[in-house]
Amino acid sequence: MAGPNPFPGENNTGHFWDDNLRELNNPPPSWWMIGFWASIAFVIGYFILYPMWPMPYQPVEGEGFTKGVMGWTQIKEYQEGLQDLQEMRAQYESQVAEKTAEQILADPGLTQYTLASAKVLFGDYCAACHGSGGQGNPGYPVLVDDDWLYGGSIAKLTETISYGRKGAMTAHKDILSAAEVDALAQFVVDLSQGKATDEGWALYNSKGCNACHGPMANGVLAELPGGEIVTVGAANLTDAIWRFEPGGLESAKHTILYGVNQAGVEGTRDAVMPGFVETGKLDPVAVKKLVVYVHELGGGK
Ligand code: HEC
Ligand code: HEC
Structure with a gap:
């Protein structure tokens, strides 16, 4: 070295x-x-x-640090962001309040906003019965398909959500014979599989099932020129979608025997959709959002 x-x-x-x-x-x-x-x-x-250095002297608890000349704080930034968001929302909210559901649907941006906002409402008020995505629950109708009891138009949806629904079907236990009940239940099952017989149709019509389920048994009594359907909320019997669990022969028999929403009839099917405006649970703007939401769920039918 x-x-x-x-x-x-x-x-x-x-x-x-x-x-x-x-x-x-x-x-x-x-x-x-x-x-x-x-x-x-x-x-x-x-x-x-920027605020940076903690100081031993704490004039106010948690305030003992160098503040920086810009006066920036995280909470201030958050509050400003929140205010921006609320201003943006207020702008959309006032548009949603002023426009009709049809006008909202014609405006993609406003539709996006409405769907996002309605999704929360749906989770809070509807999902318990209809499932979180509207896919239905045992005993409660599916809202994501085009199979409607009352109709999927804006007008029908508004009516349903505002005032509720309570479809009624007569109990047939005292009206029909056991053989007739069996035959009709079989007819309903056959219908759902697309192989109903002429005798089945004849019995269906003669026992007045068509009065509610319609001439085609699809739950539609008539179709108005504008495309609106007339129904009393009776189920479509021609498809394989069952309103009541578990579906199939025994289930159909049960419905025919005890009906739907029949006061005082033991075993009757329960099918009550609560009204949301009537009862003050939702205001009309919230209902409008939900109408747009359900309308889009059902593929716009
Ligand atoms: C307590 C359970 C319950 C809740 C909560 C509920 N529904 Fe319903 N809903 C039903 C039942 C049961 C029916 C069928 C009524 C009938 O058969 O008459 C129904 C029917 C409907 C229909 C008609 C479907 C068709 O095929 O025509 C729509 C639309 C609907 N509900 C939307 C909603 C929306 C939106 C909400 C939330 C704001 C909601 N429901 C909350 C039970 C519920
Ligand atoms: C007063 C009107 C009315 C009459 C008459 C009527 N129904 Fe119904 N039916 C309904 C309603 C309403 C529903 C339930 C719709 C709902 O809430 O989903 C229903 C439901 C059913 C179901 C259950 C379908 C499913 O998917 O689970 C069957 C089966 C049925 N009806 C068969 C019949 C038969 C057979 C007759 C004739 C003996 C008949 N109905 C007469 C109104 C009626």
């Missing part, structure tokens, strides 16, 4: 090992130095502008 520098003219520290292993004394590359000074400048700048 001692002795003259064996590499004169080289910028080394004079520390040598193993003859030629030595420590050089070069400055770090300039990009590194720039970064080094810049980060110090950044910390100083940050210290001046």
Whole structure:
């Protein structure tokens, strides 16, 4: 180690090992130095502008820190963001309040907003019965298909959600013979499989089932020129979608015997959709949002 520098003219520290292993004394590359000074400048700048350093002196609990000249705080930023959001919402909300459901649906941006907002309402007020996505629950109708009891138009949906529904079907246990009940239940099952017989249809019509379920047994009594359907909320018997669990022969027999929503009839099917405006649970704007939501769930039919 001692002795003259064996590499004169080289910028080394004079520390040598193993003859030629030595420590050089070069400055770090300039990009590194720039970064080094810049980060110090950044910390100083940050210290001046932003809250940064905790102080031992706490005039107010939790307030003992350097504040920075900009007066920025996280809570202030959050509140400003919230205010922006509320202003944006207020703008949409007033449009939703003024426009009809049809007008909302004609405006894609407003529809998006309405759907997002209605999704929360649906979760709070409807999902317990109809399932979180409207896919239905045992005993409660599916809202995501085009199979409607009362109709999926804006007008029908508004009526349903505002005032509720309570479909009624007579109990036939004292009206029909056991053989007739069996035959009709079989007819309903046959219908759902697309193989109903003429005798089945004749019995269906002669026992007055058509008065509610319609001449085609699809739950539709008539179709108005505008496409609106006339129904009393009777189920479509021609498809394989069962309103009441578990579906099939025994289930159909049960419904025929005990009916739907028949006061005082033990075993009657329960099918009550509560009204939401009547009871003051939702205001008309919330209902309008839900109408748009359910309308879109049902594929716009
Ligand atoms: C307590 C359970 C319950 C709740 C809560 C409920 N519904 Fe219903 N809903 C029903 C039942 C039962 C029916 C079928 C009524 C019938 O058969 O007469 C129904 C029917 C409907 C229909 C008619 C479906 C068709 O095929 O015509 C719509 C639309 C509907 N509900 C939407 C909603 C919306 C939107 C909400 C939330 C605001 C909601 N429901 C909350 C039980 C419920
Ligand atoms: C007064 C009107 C009315 C009459 C008459 C009527 N129904 Fe119904 N029916 C309904 C209603 C309303 C529903 C239940 C719809 C709902 O709430 O989903 C229903 C439901 C049913 C169901 C259950 C369907 C399912 O998917 O689970 C069957 C089966 C049925 N009816 C068969 C018949 C038969 C057969 C007759 C004739 C003997 C008949 N109904 C007469 C109104 C009626």
